[in-house]
Amino acid sequence: MPSAAAANPASPPAVQAAMSLARESRLLASSASILGWDQETMMPSGGLEHRARQLAQLARLEHGMATDPRLGDALSAAEAEVASLPETHPDRVNVRECRRDYDKATKLPADLVEELASVASIAQHEWAEARKASDFARFRPWLERIVELNRRKADCFGWDRADGERWDALADSFEPGCTAKHVSGVFGPLRERLVPLIEAVRTAPRRPDGRFNDHPMDIDAQERFGRFVCGALGFDFARGRLDRSTHPFCGGSHCNDVRMTSRYSERCLLDGLGSSMHETGHGMYEQGLDPAWISTPMGEAVSLSIHESQSRLWENQVGRGMPFCTWAKAQMGRHFGTAADGFTAAQVYEAANMVEPGFIRVDADEATYNLHVMVRFELERAMISGALEAKDLPGEWNRLYKEYLGLTVPDDRRGCLQDVHWSGGMIGYFPTYTLGTLYAAQFFETAREAIPGLEEGFARGEFRALRDWLNANIHRQGRRWLSDDLCRQVTGKTLGADAFLRHLEGKLRPMYGI
Numbered sequence: 401m402p403s404a405a406a407a408n409p410a411s412p413p414a415v416q417a418a419m420s421l422a423r424e425s426r427l428l429a430s431s432a433s434i435l436g437w438d439q440e441t442m443m444p445s446g447g448l449e450h451r452a453r454q455l456a457q458l459a460r461l462e463h464g465m466a467t468d469p470r471l472g473d474a475l476s477a478a479e480a481e482v483a484s485l486p487e488t489h490p491d492r493v494n495v496r497e498c499r500r501d502y503d504k505a506t507k508l509p510a511d512l513v514e515e516l517a518s519v520a521s522i523a524q525h526e527w528a529e530a531r532k533a534s535d536f537a538r539f540r541p542w543l544e545r546i547v548e549l550n551r552r553k554a555d556c557f558g559w560d561r562a563d564g565e566r567w568d569a570l571a572d573s574f575e576p577g578c579t580a581k582h583v584s585g586v587f588g589p590l591r592e593r594l595v596p597l598i599e600a601v602r603t604a605p606r607r608p609d610g611r612f613n614d615h616p617m618d619i620d621a622q623e624r625f626g627r628f629v630c631g632a633l634g635f636d637f638a639r640g641r642l643d644r645s646t647h648p649f650c651g652g653s654h655c656n657d658v659r660m661t662s663r664y665s666e667r668c669l670l671d672g673l674g675s676s677m678h679e680t681g682h683g684m685y686e687q688g689l690d691p692a693w694i695s696t697p698m699g700e701a702v703s704l705s706i707h708e709s710q711s712r713l714w715e716n717q718v719g720r721g722m723p724f725c726t727w728a729k730a731q732m733g734r735h736f737g738t739a740a741d742g743f744t745a746a747q748v749y750e751a752a753n754m755v756e757p758g759f760i761r762v763d764a765d766e767a768t769y770n771l772h773v774m775v776r777f778e779l780e781r782a783m784i785s786g787a788l789e790a791k792d793l794p795g796e797w798n799r800l801y802k803e804y805l806g807l808t809v810p811d812d813r814r815g816c817l818q819d820v821h822w823s824g825g826m827i828g829y830f831p832t833y834t835l836g837t838l839y840a841a842q843f844f845e846t847a848r849e850a851i852p853g854l855e856e857g858f859a860r861g862e863f864r865a866l867r868d869w870l871n872a873n874i875h876r877q878g879r880r881w882l883s884d885d886l887c888r889q890v891t892g893k894t895l896g897a898d899a900f901l902r903h904l905e906g907k908l909r910p911m912y913g914i
């Protein structure tokens with residue numbers, strides 16, 4: 401087995417030299433990632449100040465390695481060596497993607513990077529205070545600065561001036577190749593069918609039975625049950641962990657050391673279970689990356705949206721389906737004694753699929769979640785283009801919530817101040833949540849065609865065929881293709897909303913009698 405530090409011996413010499421340098425910064429980043437995980441799960445609160453210094457030092461060193469001119473020179477030499485190889489050859493992919501990362505890292509001047517980091521750190525504090533007091537005026541000057549700095553950042557990266565817009569350059573950091581035009585081309589048809597579907601649910605003749613969402617279960621037993629389910633889905637606990645944290649996430653250092661976290665609610669088993677299954681999707685993507693290519697693009701995930709497609713697939717396509725609910729309900733006796741005896745699998749299923757428009761994105765159900773994302777995409781796009789001034793954000797936010805979700809936003813705390821992303825300087829991030837949801841539905845339809853009896857197997861607790869299919873078709877591909885090219889490779893089609901809408905309508909129409 402090749403060691404993580406050595407270059408791949410089959411690669412030509414200039415490629416090996418470039419990859420050795422590229423691996424250095426990635427190796428350091430993987431150490432920072434373990435410290436970050438430790439901070440959220442194990443570290444006593446007294447460690448915070450020193451940990452911040454440790455992480456800042458590692459980030460500085462990593463940036464130095466990632467922008468080292470020697471790496472740029474080594475990549476130029478490697479580019480000549482791989483020029484005649486096919487586009488998807490691992491060596492060519494590694495050189496191309498390292499060049500993409502290097503150009504991104506070197507295009508921003510150091511003073512802009514520093515200014516962004518320091519403004520974002522104050523802005524996050526001001527945002528937290530403003531949110532508590534529901535006081536948009538307090539956050540507004542910081543939002544204006546964040547938008548201004550992001551516009552400068554986009555200008556440093558550059559974008560297609562004939563056919564694109566500034567927002568594209570920002571989204572590219574989270575989702576390589578993503579453009580506002582592509583996103584709105586996918587979101588438009590989704591919104592057209594989603595808004596009337598949710599309206600029909602609101603006024604539906606039948607109300608599903610949601611009582612299982614309000615049924616206290618022992619927290620420690622929930623955690624043990626979560627571990628049991630994640631293991632059954634195919635997460636390898638010899639190469640990963642599941643711990644508790646305030647905000648669930650998936651981190652770790654590489655494919656053989658994946659650190660997931662979840663959180664549990666006393667009142668509702670499905671909250672914690674859904675979050676554990678979500679992180680397991682992320683975790684199995686990380687574990688499925690090719691160990692032969694550790695610390696190179698061929699051993700890395702494609703993008704945020706493809707990562708999110710893996711988590712949403714296990715959380716929504718599998719976890720909210722009747723076959724899974726049937727199996728999971730049958731396992732509850734072993735973990736909870738008689739605590740869930742009063743419920744049937746059908747009641748668990750209905751509770752998992754309730755649709756309830758609300759103000760808060762992170763609490764939203766599978767259907768309305770995407771409308772929350774669309775509002776944010778439209779508003780950040782308009783702020784970056786200059787069509788919307790920060791001072792007009794609350795009014796526009798509230799207008800879109802009325803139009804898309806039929807809700808009157810009562811205050812900015814439950815409105816435009818609810819998310820951390822913009823205060824942290826992250827513009828161009830939100831659409832990846834919904835793109836991931838749509839990729840998940842499209843991948844799952846393809847998997848169902850490819851694997852006979854797939855969902856019947858779920859009802860018996862057999863999930864490995866799906867994990868192995870995702871492993872071969874998505875995880876092992878590394879960064880060989882950008883998101884939408886991967887989608888075409890796997891499903892034969894470019895990304896659209898149809899598969900997701902079929903999935904949603906197929907469940908909600910019978911459940912609500914519409």
Ligand code: ZN
Pocket residue numbers: 678682708711
């Ligand atoms: Zn996620």
